[in-house]
Amino acid sequence: MTPPPARRSRRTGGGSAAPRLALPRRGSVRRSQMITTYGVGSLIAVDNESFIVSGIDDAHRSWSLDEAPIIHEHRLARVLGVNHFRLPPASEDTSKDGVRVRRFPLWHSCPSCQSLQHIRDFNPPAGKNVCTDCDDEPLVPSRFVVACEDGHLDDFPYWKWLHRKNREEGATGRCGGQMGMRFSGRSASLRSVIISCTCGVPEVSMEGAFRRSALTDLGVRCEGRRPWLEGAPAEFCTQAPRTLQRGSSAVWQPVLKSALSIPPWSDGLADKLSEHWEALRSYSSRMEIEIYLKGAFRGDDSVSVDAVMELLEAEREEDPAQESDSDAGATSRYQALRRQEYERLCSGNALRDKGREEQFICEPPVSDPTVLDPFGVGRPMLVKRLREVRALKAFTRIADPESGSEGHEAALSLTPTDWLPAMEVRGEGVFVRLDENRLDDWAESIAVAARVERMRTNHERMLRERATDPAEVPDSPATPRMVLLHTLAHVLINEWSLDAGYPAAALRERLYTDATMAGFLIYTATSDSAGSLGGVVAQGEPDRLAEALRSALRRAAWCSADPLCIEAGSSGIGGANRAACHACAMLPETSCEHNNILLDRALLVGTPEDPSVGFFERILTG
Structure with missing residues (x-):
């Protein structure tokens, strides 16, 4: 990490790997922290000094490709309107350059x-x-x-x-x-x-x-x-x-957007085509594409015409260009991206059908899933291999990214760039889906709707207070289905952190909740030593999953802060929670997609006055 020069040098790097300027070094951080903790615009303390991380306007010149490689994730890049992503440069003693910083405060x-x-x-x-x-x-x-x-x-x-x-x-x-x-x-x-x-x-x-x-x-x-x-x-x-x-x-606070690599984008072919998309999109016939590929990939038989045609067709179906640039349009694009992942997680992608380059392997368990029927849980899917790209889109101050609109997001650069800083992580996970018919029947309860409506009202008030334009305030995602799945994912992560040996901070949730989706993915996508060890996939076997769910629900039925916790009319930021606190349902911030809001364990286990509010009430009383 290096502060900017006092004045510009007359010579430029010319694309060489050597640093352009002999700038003093000021400490080091992990690459992942440059996305999640010390990204552009953040303050970082080094010894007795303080710096602010500079923007990325000139980073494409100072970051050498061997230390800051390009990352490709086609679906996420299309949604964010960029061509590719860059991994922040290594900050070792042998590195040639680093992330620029500026002294602040002055x-x-x-x-x-x-x-x-x-x-x-x-x-x-x-x-x-x-x-x-x-x-x-x-x-x-x-x-x-x-x-x-x-x-x-x-x-x-x-x-x-x-x-x-x-x-x-x-x-x-x-x-x-x-x-x-x-x-x-x-x-x-x-x-x-x-x-x-x-x-x-x-x-x-x-x-x-x-x-x-x-x-x-x-x-x-x-x-x-x-x-x-x-x-x-x-x-x-x-x-x-x-x-x-x-x-x-x-x-x-970072504004992070992420996507899983799923077929047909997960076998590495899209990376090879990264420099050829504009040309390939201009062709309409198979013959034109075949002629272009023969010239561009002479002697490379791994790039087949059929595979390229499949990618182009998938891109046309996923094209977000028709969506508006408003907050609502952006939310719609991200939701479409999630829906594609949900469909792939439901259908699976067996290892026996794919090669070694495949980045997404998702299979059903071999054992009988009927043991999960009393829980209203369908057949789980074991995600034995996954790749996630997390990109730093922008950042916010004071207002948290979850409740702030895009109008409050501060840009990473003075002029728009065709790339964003990102990190690539690989891991494993378990996909859990609830019975939608049973969910709908439970959500029709007046008591359930009343609990969630209070959370939704508080959340929407918080969104209105922090919106730049009151006319474009995004709707709160709080619904009985969403709050239930969100809280269930939290208590299951807490349970697995005790049973599977993973720290809760090494597990993450990925929610799939709307009128057509009812599931969540718990996975270990982390770049440290708590990565892919096989322990999470093993928890997805039906017998072990049923045991974990029963234990997690029993723990959720009692909190050390009860009766204050279970009787809370509202809690958390802006009153967007009900019965949820750090002793029962909350997770480390890195594990939750919604900053620990929109949680209510009463929707899982019920309340002492009305046990029927709980979706799993029969499990606890049976």
Whole structure:
């Protein structure tokens, strides 16, 4: 990871593998963290310094192909409107270049002389972060930053905070004094952080800086700054700025989109055709395609005309071009992508019919699935091999990606690019599907509908509050079917984390819920040592799955926070949960697709007053 140069070099890399500039290195992170934790626009602490990860405008030049290879996932690329994806470069001692970062925040304090000012006023040597007046004492980056829900980020306005009651009406400019920051040590609260100035104004603490209207009351508005984008002009912004801790998770949250590689795109042929799609789409007859392939793949018999024709036909059926660019249109495209995966998970893809290059192997278990009939669970599918591509589409600040509309998403680059950073992971999993007729009968219950309607109302209110355009607020996905499947996936992951030896953070859910889908995939798609070991597929055998479901439901019937948990009218972010907490139904954030909202274990096991609300009530009382 390297900070940007102070000025541009006259020479460019010319496509060579060597770095273009001799830039200093500042720490290292895992590749997967560049998508999920330290992506573009995020703040990263390295020793006693703080940086913001730069945008990807020039990354295609600085990232060499041998260290940042191209990733292909045709279906996801079409939905996101890009040609391909790039894996972030390796950050090892031997790597030739890395991800560029920029120093942020720019306001620092010196713990020795207690001076608080812009870093340039400390006059540190190039590449260093020290106070020259205090024998090179390391400076401390500001603990506080200012952000808004449109993704803008700026330094905290210390001068305005200190002088808020000591400026003449209409006065402009600074007081000319030297600001300082000290800690009284009386407590660990913001009241102990004292800001002062030599101009003689009374000292003030940072207490109250995190109130929602604290900065607005001072007349501070969002300046529309985007420090992660070099040369980006300030944008006009009407959002209210908020004070945040520099290390808070609210400062940066990724907007991730993912897709499974499924037939006919999962055998590697689509990767070979990545540079030829535009030409192939222009041909309408089989003869034209055959002539083109003979010229483009001379001597390569692995690219057959029939396979290419099948891919082109599949692409036409999946073409998202007719959808609009609104939030509703984007949601429809992602839902269509999920529906294709659901159909393939239901039909399967046997190993005996495919070669070694196949990235998706899905088979039914050999044993009798009738043991699952009392649970209303159909025949499970064992996904023995899968590949998932997770792309960083954008990011949000303050508003979480689940409840924020696309209008709040901050871009990764100043100008549109034809690629996005992504990671490729492989694993295994189990696909579970519930009986749709039994689901529909259960969902018709007045009590069930009432519980879910309250969650849906709270969620839609949260969506309206955070929407850029109230006229285009996306509908809440909360339905009895969705909440039931979501909660069931959570309790099953918790059960398998105890029984299969996998940590809950190494398991992920993938929900397939709408009027035509009723299933979920639990899988281990992770790039670390808890990857594909066969343990999850083994849990999908009907006998073991039935035992796990029975145990998971018994655990869900009682929570250590009961009776408060089971009787909760609303809980979680924005009241979008009912009976769900970290002691019973919630998972690590990396495992849940919906940020631990839209959960209610009462829909699984019922309530003490009305057990019939639970879909599996008969299992517990039988």
